[in-house]
Amino acid sequence: MQSRESQILYCFCLVQASDRFNINSQLEHLQAKYVGTGHADLSRFEWAVNIQRDSYASYIGHYPMLAYFAIAENESIGRERYNFMQVFSPSSFLSRLIFASKMLLPCGLPPEREDD
């Protein structure tokens, strides 16, 4: 993955000249500081990864959600939380061979980038 900064810098240059010196140009910069925000060159895969991570974080953060999943999967709440946080859970697709951490690679390995 190319460094995000350079991409953002690139977007930056495209912003119109009138825009360059005001607060709005900084807005994007400000936003870029947060993990999970996107930009015009974000790929479908990268966005999906963010969505997955956010989702897991949200499940873990909302106890009732965990409780609901626990009932549905017939697991303990703690197990559910652990699964979300750590490993590849049994409910996911068995065909997946890489044992990757959910938070790290929730959608599997990134697809090959077509050279641009």
Add this chain to the structure above:
Amino acid sequence: MADLDPEIAKTQEERRKIEAELASLTSVNFDRDLYGGNDRDSYVTSIAPNDEEDSNLDATGSLVAQRLASYTAPKSILNDVARAHVEDDDGGFKPRQTIAEREGDYRNRRLNRVLSPDRVDPFAMGEKTPDPSVRTYNDHMRETAVQREREETMRLIAKKKKEAEEAAKEQKDSAPAASSKRRNRWDHAEEDGGGGKKAKASDSDWDVADSAPGIGKWDATPGRAGDATPSAGRRGRNRWDETPTPGRVTDSDATPGGGVTPGATPSGVTWDATPKGSATPTPKRQRSRWDETPATMGSATPMGGMTPTAAYTPGVTPFGGIDMATPTPSQLNLRGAMTPEQYNLARWEKDIEERNRPLSDEELDAMFPTEGYKVLDPPSSYVPVRTPARKAMGTPTPMTTPGYVIPEEHRGQQFDVPQELPDGLPFMKPEDYQYFAALLNEENEEELSPDEQKERKIMKLLLKVKNGTPAQRKTALRQLTDKARELGAGPLFNKILPLLMQPTLEDQERHLLVKVIDRILYKLDELVRPFVHKILVVIEPLLIDEDYYARVEGREIISNLSKAAGLATMIAAMRPDIDNIDEYVRNTTARAFSVVASALGIPALLPFLKAVCQSKKSWQARHTGIKIVQQIAILIGCAVLPHLRSLVEIIEHGLSDENQKVRTITALSLAALAEAAAPYGIESFDSVLKPLWKGIRSHRGKVLAAFLKAIGFIIPLMDAIYASYYTKEVMVILIREFQSPDEEMKKIVLKVVKQCVSTEGVEPDYIRSDILPEFFKHFWVRRMALEKRNYKQLVETTVEIANKVGVADIVARVVEDLKDESEPYRRMVMETIDKVITNLGASDIDSRLEELLIDGILYAFQEQTTDDTNVMLNGFGAVVNGLGQRVKPYLPQICGTIKWRLNNKSAKVRQQAADLISRIAVVMKQCGEEQLMGHLGVVLYEYLGEEYPEVLGSILGALKAIVNVIGMTKMTPPIKDLLPRLTPILKNRHEKVQENCIDLVGRIADRGAEFVPAREWMRICFELLEMLKAHKKGIRRATVNTFGYIAKAIGPQDVLATLLNNLKVQERQNRVCTTVAIAIVAETCSPFTVLPALMNEYRVPELNVQNGVLKSLSFLFEYIGEMGKDYIYAVTPLLEDALMDRDLVHRQTAASAVKHMALGVAGLGCEDALVHLLNFIWPNIFETSPHVINAVMEAIEGMRVALGAAVILNYCLQGLFHPARKVREVYWKIYNSLYIGAQDTLVAAYPVLEDEQNNVYSRPELTMFV
């Protein structure tokens, strides 16, 4: 109320009725249980009685939101107007000043430093031994040692000479004392033994010609320089150095640079070789310099090869046209070699000097045949003539030969007119020519060597950064950053750093250049190593700049530099400067080291510091080492705590050092450490307690002062018992030093007393018996009041003592002095009493003291002649308020005084009297003196004809205070008489009058509107419109509030009509304030009384009016918050129209109205209307005008709050992966702010993504179902 006009009675009646109706309406219309007891109850419905609050509001602006949310326009608008005014004030003609002009002598010593040549980077070389030609740490250290030695020798010589002179004087011998020094040349301004101060113009011009070629040369052709130096890497000391004149040593030689001391520089390298690169090293020239004619020197001089000395040491003679009557391109360069200072001097004095100058050697050489003559040494008794102008110039070699010579045509020739620069380069200032002159040569770029091209490119970019427009600057800065590695560290720094040494540099330019360095540091990383010292020479002075931001900038650069270069390099670069002979260098180095410590961590630096602090070789090293510790403490504050013990251990031995300066700095460092560590860390200081307390018994003078200071900071860290013990120990000395005549000592003693006294363990009785008598005897004397710092310190210390021993003790001691004959002294007494009583109250004061006190303050108040600081007034107020009801018996006397003084001829006296009334009004009420107040009211009323605005303002303020205290009904003169008298005063343009008047009117409108007929209020309304133009925010706010009160009093219709008409005026500020007033009227009188008329006004086909209406709506919805629910459907059609308008401002203002609306009604079930409005907002997301897009984005944020993030996400999804980048950018921006605002909410709303072969995008958890 019997005497009220029937008209008023009628109005009051009507008003009551209206209010009753309103109340019934509200009860019908609002579901109280839904809104939970209307939050209007919490609104402030009247202006606060005291105006301190107002000033608070002014100052912070944040309070506005909390306290008066309902009555103010958004800060941005009110501030906007105020700012516009400020800009007008200086009219953009701020005088530009160079940094050098601003700074004092000490700071300007930075210009004496010399950029040392690059050093070798030992890390890059690995195991190889360094090439003898390059400069290593060893070389540098050796040079420093040599310099120090020389300095010592010089001092000895000077001493000897002095002795000899004295001896000679004693002998009354007329024969000139044998002088040990040699003179360079007799027409050359020469320094002798006493010439230390004349630090300039030390080198003769052939020194310059002789010494190294410019830095630019070395770096441009590093290889060549290396080739040319197969000869000894270092030459022995040059013959000039064998008998240097003391003058020279004190100036440029004092700096560690190589350029000036030819013997030591590696530039010795190029010296021998002719710069053309002829590889034959010339043998050392042994001829006496007297045999050599300067003309040959001139030809031997490398073209354009100027020494760093020539370029950077002011006062060194530029070798302007040497024998060259016609300017050639190379001469152009040479000419550039002058420093700008010289340039200016030259410009001014050229004409005068040219004709009057003595013949130079060149000229003499030209006149006399070369053979058959011998140049003799000047007689030793000869003293050259010195004129200041020529001294500054060195030997004034004129820039052109006097007399007319037909100039030769040359394309690069530069006339007086500044030359147009090619390729749109920015304008060049005359000072810049020496650095950028090369850009003027219109040579073909292709003909240049790659190095030269590179150099040119750097120069171009730098010139753009330095003098260009913001856009040019920005692109140039980016290019420099991006290509930093490509351009190379050497060429870059060799261009940038000299620029920073330019004496005519201005703040802005320096800021920009420093920024360049900062940026390229990141990029160059370890490549900067050889240049660390050079950079430091330039950046260190920033650390002691008076401008705070410059200091911060300096710190940032040094910290980045140390991260890039690493600790070892930093230490290697700075170590030689630690025992530099120049105090300035050591000082800045110490500061720089403290920055390195904070950047790389103190532990990393500790071993080095330890070694330095224990240096046996020189006391300077120890001194600097300890100073570094002090600077570290000052810089990083409480972060020293983890390393406190080791830092103290490192420096503790300095307390018993043999050198007095080292002892002093050690004590000061301990003080800084203790101050930084407070209130923790006493255990780390255990080891130094004994030496410190012992030291104060054995030392005197400066050292003692430093020791006391350290003690003063350490005592507050101690436990109560120890503090008490140690205080008693030190107190003996302190009391002894009370009588010291030394000012510095006095200040320190006062400070230490304050610190000791405020410590817990010190008993009041001890202070009373042991300290007070001596303290008052020595410090409470008139002399102390004369100097401001003493004055402040004494007041502070006395207040601190009072906190311990109580009010009565202190006040009783000083009260008599209120009648002292010296006014500054009385003022100091008054200020102390003021502070003491404000802190501790007056309950301790018995009746006798009370009498004395009142007597004293009355005397002091009456006798004051000049008081710009209001000390007397504040003191009076504090005492009267402190005593409270006990003042009653004295009130008649006080009022008598006031009345008498109100009648005084002097305006100042009248003003003070009026001010005093406003201070004591509250207490008068407490004492039940309402009749007296009424009387004062009438008196003040009579003085409303006052012509001095300052006084009139105070009188109005006093009236306001009285009205506030005794209320509307009891006020004399009655309100109905008072207000008509105020109406014309509203026209007054003086700020103070306006403010006090509008406050008073607002107060009356708020509390006693019914006493005044409606007609009068309308008249006031018209006056108020003018007040909206006021510059002061407080006035505008008070005005706007008053509109609200008046509208409340006489009904909104008339006021509204006035305001709506005012929307047609031209001035923006006026319109803005009017819209705020409309919104406030709407808020105070319920929106439905105003909205119809307001919306009707939107039909006026005039831009300003429509925008005003929209703006009013925006404020309106901001103020009424959730009450907006009832009006949202009513205004939606209007907003629809506005959001579709062609005019940008329409859409912008409507968007901000929508934002406030959405935020107000969030969760109240107005989603249908809001979605409808969102559909009108959304197409505006592609706007580019900053204000519009801002308003639109905020409206969308507001919608997010009101409608939920999911709705907005659905709007967003359509564009996130749009094929057009421009579209995607905008949509991602919206998505990002959505994401930041409501990340969690989005989880439920993300679209379902299909899995791809290797990647799983689905979120199966969400489909689970129980």
